Amino acid sequence: MSLKQDSRDANPDLEQTPGKDTRRNEKRKSALVTVSVLATVFGLGCIYGGILLMAAPGVGATSFDFLNLQFSTQQTGVAAIALGAASIIMIFRKVLKAIVDIGRT
Secondary structure, X not given: OOHHHHHHHHOHHHOOOOOHHHHHHHHHHHHHHHHHHHHHHHHHHHHHHHHHHHHOOOOXXXXXXXXXXXXXXXXXXXXXXXXXXXXXXXXXXXXXXXXHHHHHO
């Protein structure tokens, strides 16, 4: 008998068989990847639109409150860039926290 086989006999928990938790974690991970991709596309779209708005003539007072992030500016393009950056940052923070929580279980 090898040492590896002896340790499995002593502690059967060391052998991991795919079960419900593994399948559930895989579904969670795929959902998190989907959310990350969608948030990135939304954020990059906002940033791109903000750059286009900054190049357009004209100004106007713009302010918004997005998930407790209050922003006020004189150019709509800057507000769109801030909205895109804030959405990317906030979603990725939540996704990373969820991944860490999955790893702990």
